[in-house]
Each structure stands twice: as structure tokens, then as C-alpha cells.
Amino acid sequence: MKLKLALYWAASCGGCEIAQLMIGEKILKLAEVADIVFWPVAIDVKYKDVEAMPDKSIDCCLFNGAIRNSEQEHMAKMLREKSKVLISYGACASCGGIPGLGNLFNREKIFERVYFETPSTDNPQHVTPQPKTQVAEGKLTIPEFYDTVKSLPQTVDVDYFIPGCPPEERTTWLALEALIKGELPPKHTVISHSAKAVCDDCSRKKEAKKVKAFYRTHQIFTDPEKCLLEQGILCAGVATRGGCGAPCPKANMPCTGCYGPVEGAIDQGAHFLSAVASIIDSNEPEEIQKIIDNIPDPVGTFCRYSLPDSLLRRARI
Amino acid sequence: MKKITIDPITRLEGHGKIDIFLNDAGEVENSYFQVPELRGFEKFCEGRLAEDMPQITQRICGVCPEAHHMASTKTLDDLFHVDPPSAAKKLRELFYSAFYVTDHTTHFYILAGPDFVMGPDCPVAERNILGVIAKVGLELGGAVINTRMKNHHIIQMLGGRAVHPVFGLPGGVSKGLNEEERKEVEQIAKDSVEFAKLSLKVFDDIVLKNKAYVDMILSDAYTHRTYYMGLVDKNNKVNFYDGKVRVVDPEGKEFVKYAPRDYLDHVAEHVEPWTYVKMPYLKKIGWKGFVDGKDSGVFRATPLSRLNAADGMATPLAQAEYQRFYSTLGGKPVHQTLATHWARLVELLYAAEKLLELSRDPEITSTDIRTIPTAKPDEGVGIVEAPRGTLTHHYITDERGVIKKVNLIVATVNNAAPINMSIKKAAQALIKPGKEITEGLLNRIEMAWRPYDPCWACATHALGQAPTEVTIYDSRGQVVQRLSQNLH
Numbered sequence: 001m002k003l004k005l006a007l008y009w010a011a012s013c014g015g016c017e018i019a020q021l022m023i024g025e026k027i028l029k030l031a032e033v034a035d036i037v038f039w040p041v042a043i044d045v046k047y048k049d050v051e052a053m054p055d056k057s058i059d060c061c062l063f064n065g066a067i068r069n070s071e072q073e074h075m076a077k078m079l080r081e082k083s084k085v086l087i088s089y090g091a092c093a094s095c096g097g098i099p100g101l102g103n104l105f106n107r108e109k110i111f112e113r114v115y116f117e118t119p120s121t122d123n124p125q126h127v128t129p130q131p132k133t134q135v136a137e138g139k140l141t142i143p144e145f146y147d148t149v150k151s152l153p154q155t156v157d158v159d160y161f162i163p164g165c166p167p168e169e170r171t172t173w174l175a176l177e178a179l180i181k182g183e184l185p186p187k188h189t190v191i192s193h194s195a196k197a198v199c200d201d202c203s204r205k206k207e208a209k210k211v212k213a214f215y216r217t218h219q220i221f222t223d224p225e226k227c228l229l230e231q232g233i234l235c236a237g238v239a240t241r242g243g244c245g246a247p248c249p250k251a252n253m254p255c256t257g258c259y260g261p262v263e264g265a266i267d268q269g270a271h272f273l274s275a276v277a278s279i280i281d282s283n284e285p286e287e288i289q290k291i292i293d294n295i296p297d298p299v300g301t302f303c304r305y306s307l308p309d310s311l312l313r314r315a316r317i
Numbered sequence: 318m319k320k321i322t323i324d325p326i327t328r329l330e331g332h333g334k335i336d337i338f339l340n341d342a343g344e345v346e347n348s349y350f351q352v353p354e355l356r357g358f359e360k361f362c363e364g365r366l367a368e369d370m371p372q373i374t375q376r377i378c379g380v381c382p383e384a385h386h387m388a389s390t391k392t393l394d395d396l397f398h399v400d401p402p403s404a405a406k407k408l409r410e411l412f413y414s415a416f417y418v419t420d421h422t423t424h425f426y427i428l429a430g431p432d433f434v435m436g437p438d439c440p441v442a443e444r445n446i447l448g449v450i451a452k453v454g455l456e457l458g459g460a461v462i463n464t465r466m467k468n469h470h471i472i473q474m475l476g477g478r479a480v481h482p483v484f485g486l487p488g489g490v491s492k493g494l495n496e497e498e499r500k501e502v503e504q505i506a507k508d509s510v511e512f513a514k515l516s517l518k519v520f521d522d523i524v525l526k527n528k529a530y531v532d533m534i535l536s537d538a539y540t541h542r543t544y545y546m547g548l549v550d551k552n553n554k555v556n557f558y559d560g561k562v563r564v565v566d567p568e569g570k571e572f573v574k575y576a577p578r579d580y581l582d583h584v585a586e587h588v589e590p591w592t593y594v595k596m597p598y599l600k601k602i603g604w605k606g607f608v609d610g611k612d613s614g615v616f617r618a619t620p621l622s623r624l625n626a627a628d629g630m631a632t633p634l635a636q637a638e639y640q641r642f643y644s645t646l647g648g649k650p651v652h653q654t655l656a657t658h659w660a661r662l663v664e665l666l667y668a669a670e671k672l673l674e675l676s677r678d679p680e681i682t683s684t685d686i687r688t689i690p691t692a693k694p695d696e697g698v699g700i701v702e703a704p705r706g707t708l709t710h711h712y713i714t715d716e717r718g719v720i721k722k723v724n725l726i727v728a729t730v731n732n733a734a735p736i737n738m739s740i741k742k743a744a745q746a747l748i749k750p751g752k753e754i755t756e757g758l759l760n761r762i763e764m765a766w767r768p769y770d771p772c773w774a775c776a777t778h779a780l781g782q783a784p785t786e787v788t789i790y791d792s793r794g795q796v797v798q799r800l801s802q803n804l805h
Contacts (some may be wrong), residue, residue, distance in 0.1 A: 011356060015379020015480045024466075071353065098376040101361040110357035114587050114595075118359055118724045119711075121595065122585040122604070129355070133591040137338035137346055138794045140591040142353045166379060166480050205606065216718075218368040218397070218487045218690060251477025251484070252491040267549065296719045300365045300373075 003179070005030075006038035006050070007089075010065030010072035011099045011149065015131045016090040019166035020062070021140035023173050027038055033180050034059075050082060054093075058083040060179055062162070066092040066099050066308065067150040071143035080156040085184065087175065087191075091258050092167035093152040095268075096308030098165070103307050103314035104299065106147040147317060151309045161190040165258035165305055168244045185268030192243030197254045199227075199237045202246040206230060214294045217253060228254050229279065234301055239265065239272035256304050267311045269302035335740060337789045343750030346792070348741040352594040352733075352765070359723050367396055367694055367718040371485040374710065377727065382481050383416040383472065384703035384728065385710075387558065390485030392710040396697025397487040397690035397718070404683035405489035408475065411502070411557045411675040412484060413701070415471035417557055417668035418464065418509050420618075420704045421661050425516065426461045429658045432764055433524050453519060463708070464512045469504045471672075474498055489687030499682050506673035510634070513666035517638060520662055525645070534655040535646075538746035539765055541609040541738055542567040542652050544599055544616035546731065547623030548702045549574070554631040555623050555667065557702040563626045567611050569650040572599070577700040580709050584726060585614075587734075596725055596734040609739050618706030618731035619769055620660040625650035628633070632674065635667035654739055657768035666680065694718040703728035705769065732769045740767040754789070 009017065037058060038050050061083035067073050069189035080086050091097040102110060111128050115121060127209070133140045153159055162175050175191040178184050185191065194200055209230040222228060228235040228249055235254035237246065241262050248255050276295075282288050295301060303310050334353060339746060340346040358377055365373060371389040385410060391404030394401060399411075408634035426449060434449045450458030475492055476482020484490050494502065524530045533539070533769045550556040550561045563574045575583050587604040588597040598604045605613040616622075630636045639800070642663055643649050675681060698711045707730035713722040743765035747758055790796055 013353070013376045013379035013382075015376070015382065018379055018480050062551075068356065069354070098373060099356045099361075101365075101373075102357050104364065105357070105360050112357070112359040113360040113363075114355065114357060118586070120584055120586050120597070120724055120726060121588065122600075123588045127588045127590050129588075129593045130590045135347075135591060138336070138790050140336060140349055140351065142334075142351055142591065142593065145355055145593075166378070168478075216366060216368055218393075220689070221687065247473075247477045248483045250483050251475075251482075253477065253483035256369075257505070296717050297364055297366045300369065304369075304373075 003034040004037045005034045006058045006061040006065050006079060006083065007036065008038065008061065008065075008075060010063070010075065010093070010152075011068035012065030012090070012092050012097070015166040016064035016092075017314075019090070019164070019169070020173060022169040023176070024169075026173060026176075030176060043188075046054050046197065046271045051078065053082050055081050056084050060087060060127040062087050062089040063152055064089040064093050064166075066096050067152065067155045068099060068102070068144075069143040069145050073146075073150075073155060076152060076155045085159045086152075086156065087160045087162060088152045088158045089162045089172075090167055091163065091260065094161045094163060094309070095260055095306040096149050096151045097305050099105070100149045100151070100305070101115040101300065102149050106317045107145050111145075144213050148314055154308065159187050160184070161260075163190055163192055163241055163259040164244060168247070170245070171243055176242075190241065190260070190263070192241055192259065194242035194294040196240055196242055197262050198240045198244065198246050198249075198259065201242040201244065202227075202237055202249050202255075204228065204249055210279050211291075213291055214276075216294065222252060224252060229276075234276065234295065236268075236272050236302075236304075238275040239268055247314065257302075258305050262307065267314070269299075269310050270308045272302045273298070318598060335788070337744050337748070339748070339789060339791050341792045343791075345741065345745040345748050348416060348526050348660070348737070348744050349591060350737045350740055351592045353592075355593040359725055362712075362723040363456060365720045367393055367714050367720055370710075370712065370720070372481065372483060374544060374725070375481055377725075379480055381420060381705070381728075382704055383413060383418075383476075384701060384708055386476075386482060386485050387413055387709045388701045388710040389700045389704075390487070391559070391577075391701065392697040392699030392700070392712055393485070393487035394697070395699060396712055396714060398692035399488035399490040399688050399690035400788055401688055402683070402685045404493070404680045405686045405688075406559075407675055407678055407681055408490050408627070408686060409621040410483070410491060410679065412472060412475050412482075412490075413558050413670060414668045414672040414675065415468040415502075415505075416515075417473050417704060418672065419472075421466040421665040421668065422461060422464050422468075422512075422516075424704070425658065425665070429661075429767055432767065433530060433658070434519075453523075457515065457519070457533065457647065460512050460515070462488075464509055468509065471502055472506060474502075486687060491687075493684055493686045494682050496682055499676060503673065503676040506676045508670060509669035510666070510673055513662070513669045514634070516665060517662050520659060524659075534653050536549050536741050536746075539654045540652050541617075541654065541735060541742065542612070543609045543735060544572060544602075544609075545622035545625040545703055546616050546618040546707050547626035547651060548707060549627045550631060552631070553571045553628040555627040555664070555702075556631065557668070559701075564706055565614060565626050565650060567609075567650070567652070569625065573601075576713070577698040577709070580698060580700070580726070584709075586730075588727070592733075594730055595734045598734065602659050607734055607741070609735075609738060614729070615734045617735045618728065619657050620664050620704075621651060621654070621657040621768070622706070622794065624660045624663065630663065630667045632667050632670035635663055638663045638666055654768050703730045729769070735767045739769075748789075 088094045131144045206227045211232045215232045236257035237255035238250045240257045241259040265271045329729040334351045336347045337348040371386045375385040398697045473479040476484035548560045550560045564572045566572045602614035630639045696713045709726040712722040
């Protein structure tokens with residue numbers, strides 16, 4: 001019997017859907033062994049049809065996107081019930097991703113900025129979107145926007161993780177192949193070609209050099225052969241799971257951490273931070289302070305994709 | 318009233334929702350297109366590093382990340398007061414042209430194509446890209462896939478990754494082209510020009526030679542007389558990457574032409590409580606509600622708008638098509654929303670020609686691709702034409718280049734009010750008392766908004782189907798009909 005596969009999106013940008021399509025002609029291989037029973041982006045299977053499915057009748061669900069509103073939370077819970085295996089696909093579902101930076105604020109602050117304060121907005125009545133609105137002709141509803149962004153594993157029990165923003169084609173196929181062959185790894189495995197750091201994938205030369213200064217990407221020209229971190233560029237490769245093939249350092253830009261923490265690390269940001277601290281070439285507190293003064297956005301630098309899932313989780317409200 | 322239920326569904330399926338209300342007589346009283354999502358980039362970008370913005374803001378849309386990436390990168394040039402080397406500007410435009418080729422190809426063949434090629438009333442099961450390929454032939458189908466793949470390859474070559482590239486920096490770009498890569502780009506560009514010409518021929522054969530389609534394009538149900546917006550170069554030719562924003566009135570006369578920095582004098586946004594999306598309008602005219610005409614500030618920003626707002630195309634083959642477009646449709650401006658599909662193909666040809674021109678530019682393999690900014694950053698505005706409309710980024714930073722304020726007018730958002738209007742008008746024309754509401758009829762309502770290629774279900778460009786629910790209510794608020802449609 002063919003496998004039953006579901007795919008869903010929550011608070012995300014659509015890049016994960018594009019990433020799923022990047023498997024190209026391999027999609028035919030997938031179609032030989034699996035039927036897609038739910039994929040709102042692609043096929044016309046109704047929500048009610050999914051609700052009517054018996055519990056655990058979907059063999060595997062790939063879920064991308066973070067949980068930012070009531071509709072997304074509802075869908076996460078329902079798909080968990082209906083699916084034997086629930087896979088968190090991509091950085092937003094797994095760790096909160098870029099939308100997770102919303103946890104530095106709350107709903108009120110976000111609405112204030114978007115609907116009142118932005119200079120192009122003309123809203124003297126201070127109207128904000130409401131879950132329910134009575135218009136002349138009837139009632140209109142939209143989902144409730146939450147204060148806090150959550151990752152999928154903070155919402156429901158998750159079986160596996162596929163990392164990346166979005167996952168590279170090879171990573172997606174690694175997971176699908178394991179599924180097709182019925183060779184899924186132990187529960188909670190992060191499915192990637194590497195459990196080690198991006199540095200393992202990166203061809204730039206490392207010389208165990210310490211640095212006297214950190215630079216921002218626009219401030220210097222870098223040597224294309226040498227490790228970016230050892231040139232003072234904050235490259236997250238050292239604290240980020242590999243398997244992606246290090247495409248960003250290859251294009252002369254630092255890794256920003258989208259594949260999440262390396263195996264065994266509890267907090268990607270803390271790991272990155274300690275790696276950065278250890279390469280500072282100074283023991284003088286004043287000098288050290290000066291060196292780290294060129295890191296003006298620690299949260300966005302160290303927890304770019306992982307704030308909801310980090311030890312920090314969110315700003316106090 | 319008879320209750321017809323084609324397909325019951327709850328609202329939880331999608332990222333878009335349409336409610337249509339009928340009056341006592343059973344005619345369409347009003348309709349609402351709702352966007353149920355917000356992520357709040359305008360707030361959470363505060364505190365971030367300015368130079369990280371091209372990579373952060375492209376997560377607004379994973380289907381057209383290149384548009385945000387480029388608008389953001391240009392904002393950084395302005396913010397850091399740095400002028401990139403000429404080769405860097407050309408590389409950006411080359412990258413951006415390749416992006417346009419992929420994006421317009423996807424929209425025409427996978428999204429819009431099925432309606433015209435297969436016909437609006439053809440069975441749903443065939444009204445998709447597979448049906449299109451079956452009808453136009455595997456050879457053209459293969460060319461569609463190939464064109465998309467090859468142009469994505471150019472994006473990856475320069476940006477490191479095919480989705481969410483890492484290309485743009487204030488003052489330039491992170492990677493250039495060597496001679497071997499340049500040759501590859503040139504070949505892809507040549508093939509893309511041929512592909513665009515072929516696409517225009519397909520449109521001719523299937524659509525323009527079919528009177529029923531032409532009548533539908535020209536019908537009042539799909540027509541709105543609005544203002545039109547688009548970026549133009551110094552000769553008032555369409556430009557995607559750079560220039561000034563030109564707005565023409567419903568008669569086609571220039572209403573205003575403004576530099577990016579002046580956008581706040583010309584565009585404002587209205588808020589409704591029933592949707593998360595704001596409604597931009599021309600500030601000097603004002604928000605007069607969901608109405609068209611010269612007295613309403615509603616404008617459109619689409620491929621058709623860009624052609625209407627410009628005096629022509631900057632490349633020869635596209636210019637010839639531009640002239641044929643207006644002579645066939647009876648002069649400028651064209652108000653028929655469905656003509657947007659044709660306009661998109663004219664732009665596809667322009668993008669391919671521009672790609673070819675840039676790939677042959679002697680400067681394109683230069684290694685002088687970055688200028689390190691030295692001035693203090695403060696404030697910047699950057700505008701590009703995204704495939705779905707004029708895209709504006711505006712940042713204010715402290716003197717370290719840390720973001721203090723962000724404002725974004727995202728491409729599709731420009732068209733939020735017109736999309737609502739187009740749906741209402743088509744629904745009013747098509748839903749009549751006593752007339753059975755068929756799937757084909759509802760598809761014709763969908764066709765009113767498909768030309769805008771809206772990005773709120775943005776991943777759907779790839780496959781062409783965005784799950785959206787249509788609910789029709791009678792005058793007592795009872796549900797007459799509710800169905801889930803893969804509105805594109």
C-alpha cells in the first residue's frame with residue numbers, strides 16, 4: 001500500500017514549499033510510493049476531509065512554519081492527531097525562525113508599529129484588525145494573533161526535524177528517502193548529512209587564529225580562501241549543524257545559523273557566543289569590551305533563527 | 318432561497334478568504350477578500366543590523382525573496398551614502414533580470430495559463446499545469462521547466478543559494494562572475510529570449526485568435542479605471558531595478574513622478590478591521606473607499622500598470638511587443654485587468670533581453686564589485702519593481718547602523734484594494750438571482766484576481782494553487798454556498 005503523506009504551512013514565507021519542489025524530477029519517485037493526501041498549496045483536499053480522517057491515518061506529515069496565531073495552533077494539533085509521524089520541516093517550525101524574532105515584542109507593540117506608527121499609515125481612528133468584525137452585510141472573522149511565537153515542538157510532540165531556512169534539496173531528499181525506504185532513524189533525530197558543524201562542510205582554511213577585532217559584513221573585504229570567523233566576521237558555522245554544503249561562505253558571506261544547533265548543543269546562540277568569546281585575542285577587560293562593541297545586535301546575530309526555542313525564549317512582557 | 322453546497326469547508330484551510338454577501342433580490346451586495354496573517358517585520362527588525370536586512374526581509378516571501386533582497390540592498394546604499402561600482406549595479410540588475418524570467422514564467426504557465434489555455438470552464442482536474450503541457454506539447458512544457466531551472470541557476474551562481482540568496486551588501490555585491498560563468502549566463506539568456514518569443518506566440522495562437530477570450534478580456538466585468546504605478550528610467554521606459562516611480566491617471570496622463578525618498582508625500586495606507594493587510598492609496602487624492610475613477614486614490618501596481626505608467630520598453634523586441642499590445646487593445650491606458658497576463662509576457666521578453674544585454678557587457682566580469690561605505694548611516698529608502706508591484710523599503714538607523722525604524726510597502730499590498738474591487742465587480746456581473754453557481758462561474762470570479770498574482774499565499778506561485786475559501790451569504794446572513802477553491 002502507498003504511503004499517505006501530508007504537507008502543511010503555518011507562519012512562514014513559502015520558501016519551504018519552493019525547497020520541497022527543488023527535489024525536481026525525484027518527485028516522480030516519491031509519487032510512485034506515496035499519495036499526497038493533504039497539501040493546501042498544491043492539491044484540493046479540504047480541511048473537512050482531513051478532519052474526517054481517522055487518527056494516525058496519515059503516515060507522515062511535513063509541517064513548516066512557526067505558530068503565530070490561533071489557526072496555526074489548531075492545525076498543528078489536528079495534524080499531530082492524524083499523523084503517525086510528524087516532521088518539523090525548516091527553521092521556523094523547528095526553532096521559530098525569523099518570525100520568531102517577533103518574541104522581542106508582543107502583539108500590542110507589533111500592532112502599534114504596523115497599524116498606527118508607520119509613517120505611511122493614515123489611521124486616526126486607531127483601527128486594528130479584530131478576530132471578529134461586524135460589517136454592514138454580516139460578520140467577518142480572521143484568526144487571533146498571539147503575543148508569542150512558538151516553535152512546533154513547543155506546541156505538539158514532534159518526531160523528526162529537517163533543518164534549514166529553507167532546507168537544501170539534498171537534506172529534503174535524505175529525509176524523504178529514509179521515509180520511502182522505511183528506514184527512519186530514532187525518534188527526535190535531526191535529519192541532515194551531518195551532525196557536526198558547518199565548518200566541516202566549508203572549504204575555507206582554518207588556522208586556529210585569534211582575532212583582535214570583529215567586523216561587520218559591509219566593513220571589510222575578506223580573503224576568499226580563509227575562515228571568515230578568523231578574519232573577524234561573525235560566521236555562525238562553528239555553532240550550526242552542517243549538511244547544507246556551506247553555500248553562504250562559498251558566496252563570500254557568513255553562515256547565519258539556519259540549520260540550527262549542532263548535535264548535543266542545548267542552545268545554539270549560547271554555543272555561538274562562547275565560540276566567539278574563545279577566539280578573542282586579549283585578556284584585558286577594557287580591550288575585550290572594545291572588541292565586542294562591534295557586535296551591536298547580539299540577539300539577531302546569535303539567535304537569528306532560534307529565539308523562541310532558545311533559553312531566552314522571548315522578551316519579558 | 319435554495320441552498321447549493323458544492324463543497325463544505327471551514328476557514329482553516331487557507332491563507333486567504335473571500336466572503337460574498339447577497340441582498341434580498343439575490344444579487345451581490347458586497348464582497349470581502351481577507352488576509353488572515355501578519356508576521357510583524359516592521360517591528361521585529363528594530364534592533365537588527367542594517368546590513369542584515371536584505372537577508373532578514375527576504376523571509377517575507379520565499380517565492381520572490383530576490384525582490385525584498387534587492388529593495389533592501391538599495392535601501393542600504395542610500396542609508397550608508399555609498400554608490401556601488403558600476404559593475405556591481407550591473408550584476409544586481411543581471412541577477413534581478415534572471416529572477417524576473419523565472420517568476421513571470423511561473424506565473425504565466427502554472428498560474429494564469431491554465432485558465433486561458435484550457436479555458437475557464439474546463440474540468441478542474443485538467444485546469445492545471447499538467448493540462449497545459451498536454452495541450453501545448455511536452456516540448457514547450459520542458460522549456461518551461463528548463464527556463465525556470467536555468468535562471469534559478471544564475472541566482473544561485475551569484476547569490477550562493479537558489480532560495481534566500483546572500484548577494485547584496487551596501488555598496489555592492491558579495492560575488493561576481495568569471496568569464497566561464499558569464500558564458501553560461503549568456504547562453505541561458507539567449508535561450509530565455511527565444512522562450513519569451515515563443516510564449517508570446519502561444520498567447521497569440523491560443524488567446525488572441527479566440528474571439529471568446531478576447532471578448533472576455535474586454536468585458537466590463539474585468540475592467541477598472543484606476544491610477545497606475547510603475548518604476549521608469551530616465552527615458553520613462555519600464556525598469557525593474559532602478560529609477561523613479563511614475564503614476565499615471567485613468568486617462569493615461571502623468572499624475573506624478575517621484576524619487577524613492579519622496580514616497581511618503583505620495584502614498585498612504587488605510588486600515589480595515591477585518592483583514593491584516595493595509596490598503597495603500599494616493600495620498601494627494603485620498604482614501605475614498607473601494608471605488609475606481611479619477612477621484613479615488615486607489616491605484617494599481619502590476620505588469621499592466623507598469624506598461625501603462627511608462628512610455629515604452631528599453632529593449633527592441635519588447636518595445637515592438639509593447640506597441641502591438643496597445644494597438645491591439647485600442648491605445649493607452651489599458652484598464653482591462655485580464656490584459657495583465659499579456660503585459661507580463663511583454664515584460665518577460667524585456668527581462669530576457671536585458672539579461673542577454675548585461676551578460677555581454679564588457680564590465681560584467683569586473684572584480685570591482687564593492688565600495689566599502691565610510692559615511693555615517695542614518696536613513697534610506699529603496700524601491701524596486703517586484704513582479705507583483707512597486708516595492709518600497711524605508712529604514713532609519715542610529716549612527717552604528719542599528720535599525721531604529723522600518724517601514725515597508727510590500728508589492729502585493731499595493732493591490733489590496735483593487736483586488737477587493739475586482740472580485741466584487743466580477744461577482745456582481747456573474748452571480749445573478751436564480752442562476753446556478755457552477756464551479757466554472759466561480760473560476761471566472763477567481764480570474765478577476767489571478768492577474769494580480771497576489772503574494773499572500775506566496776508559495777503558491779510554484780504550483781499555482783492557493784487554498785482559499787469562498788462563502789456566499791444571503792441577506793439574512795445565512796450561508797448560501799461555501800466552497801473551497803484553489804484560488805491562484
